[in-house]
Amino acid sequence: MSSRSRLWRVAELPTTRAGVERAFSYFIAGVRIGTLAQMIPAVHAGVTTSPHGIAYAVCWAAAALASVAVSVATLVRRRPLGAAVSALDYTLACLLLLLGPLVLVPGERFGTWVAYQPGYALSVIITAGGVRSVALWAGGMFGIAACYLVYLGGAFSGEMISTAVGNILTFVVYALVARMFFGYTRRIAHDADTSRARAAELARREEERRAQVMMHNGVAVMRMLTEPGTDAARSRLLDLAEVEVQRMRSYLRGRPPDRDGDGSxxxxxxxxxxxxxxxxxxxxxxxxxxxxxxxxxxxxxxxxxxxxxxxxxxxxxxxxxxxxxxxxxxxxxxxxxxxxxxxxxxxxxxxxxxxxxxxxxxxxxxxxxxxxxxxxxxxxxxxxxxxxxxxxxxxxxxxxxxxxxx
Structure with missing residues (x-):
């Protein structure tokens, strides 16, 4: 399998910060394309019933285009949207909610995908939870909730108040859950990267220590061989040097110096x-x-x-x-x-x-x-x-x- 095709398999993504951001891009694209898929079956009915069919179609196309663009952008970037693009994403969701009363008949603002605006806004809230700016995330969430109140206007009776309140709470709760999901997952990835770096450093130090242990005696013998001495003394040093050379060769060849498992x-x-x-x-x-x-x-x-x-x-x-x-x-x-x-x-x-x-x-x-x-x-x-x-x-x-x- 090519490396490019492996990028699309979440199970094979590395458990690093880069891998987590890549997984977020899949999640964002899935939510946005999934929302678009739910919007498509009702578009014809929406244009037909809308008091301003062309305006409805333009708004719907803007939402669809934004969903596709966000999905493609995150997949190409391999991470969630930046602050500037997220601000535009929030702005479009708010604008569609504000224009909703103009392109929808009052009876279709609840419980139907002809009124796609609340569902689209919810998808924005969920996927924008990955933006790093807390101020932008909170402002976008409350902005959408405020625009939803304008979207509702006086088009619902007292019996629908509970539904309207429930929808607003849904915006808030999903925003909080998404934010927690993105933040906690990033923290796990950061801790994993830190642990790997620490393990690599400890392994490097341990290998350095092993090298010191294995090489020290040999280096000491070689230093003594360079010093003046009698032939008899040098002969004994050569015997010791041969032992140390064998140890160093074993180490350099990658053989573990301590063979504890041979049972002898x-x-x-x-x-x-x-x-x-x-x-x-x-x-x-x-x-x-x-x-x-x-x-x-x-x-x-x-x-x-x-x-x-x-x-x-x-x-x-x-x-x-x-x-x-x-x-x-x-x-x-x-x-x-x-x-x-x-x-x-x-x-x-x-x-x-x-x-x-x-x-x-x-x-x-x-x-x-x-x-x-x-x-x-x-x-x-x-x-x-x-x-x-x-x-x-x-x-x-x-x-x-x-x-x-x-």
Whole structure:
């Protein structure tokens, strides 16, 4: 189906402000053409019975032409009429009501489409509810109601007073309902557009955060490779760089970095050993026996490994530590705690803003996965980072709890 033909299918219109305005144009055209269709069968009788047949025909033709013109204009514009054209539309409806007593016999002013003027005026009131000027909308509504009183004149008996009052109230009520319909629908469209823009911005920020998380360690390794060092140190950096290159390639190829849904899990102790081997140049001591039974899902394992790499990179680049202790412990309730402590230069958390590595790769990413992260440091007293998981949490490897929650 062509894009042009899709424009005429309301169900396929976008739920945006532009789409809503387009739907309004369909609504306006439908009301105006529908009113014209009701006027057509009675035109011959109106010309025949009118005391001024030619004048009746001219007035009827003006109403018909205006209905067609408004319908075409709104469909072409893809939105309701502007203030200037709406003012002309109101004016014509008022003029037709004022001329009605001249072209109609008194007995035909109620309950017949020969007297098309009130029905035409009602269609104008309904479709002009989309005009943005409140003053124009209110003035047009009350103007039509006043002209309708002139249209009635003294041509109805006391028994018809209730009908006349009911018709005037119909003008007012339909005007209010139409105004509410146009206004509320526009508000929904505006909120939808705002929500989409907000979602797009949040998605952009999240993608930016993911890029920072995925690229940070690799960039840090590449920066170290540009610095002077021994061949042995550069060889160890190259091994670490290869790991980070693989991660960045996976990210750039569009593969989600965290594959939580593959059903596999990994021993946390093995992950820690693998990460520490890449930093063999550091004085790292691993104490993992107490947490040998801890297992993590693939996604959690990858996040913890990235975080540990980032922590050890910080130690290598900044800490000037004589010793690093990595300790893993599992409690009797299934929870576990991973502690990374160095005796380096440390820093003052109150005076130093954490970098991307500590803020996003370690604290931000792990907390998003339900892990607790605590950073303690002091100048000349080293740094301790504690990563912990409470029992009965998905990150603690309690898959039964996850299934129960589902």
């Amino acid at each position: 899990d990994t021993a946390l102790a093995a992950i820690i050993e693998r990460a520490c081997e890449r930093f063999a140049d550091l004085p790292v001591e691993t104490l993992l026996d107490l947490g040998a039974g801890v297992r993590l899902s693939a996604g959690d394992a990858e996040a913890v490994e990235r975080a540990l790499d980032s922590l050890l990179l910080n130690v290598r680049a900044h800490a000037r530590a004589d010793g690093v202790v990595v300790h893993l412990d599992q409690g009797p309730d299934g929870g576990w705690t991973l502690t990374v402590r160095d005796d380096g230069v440390g820093f003052d958390p109150a005076a130093v803003t954490p970098g991307v590595g500590l803020r996003e790769v370690v604290v931000g990413e792990l907390r998003r996965r339900g892990l607790d992260v605590d950073v303690e440091s002091a100048v000349d007293s080293g740094t301790t980072v504690t990563i912990s998981c409470h029992a009965r949490s998905a990150a603690c490897g309690d898959h039964d709890a996850v299934r129960d929650a589902a």
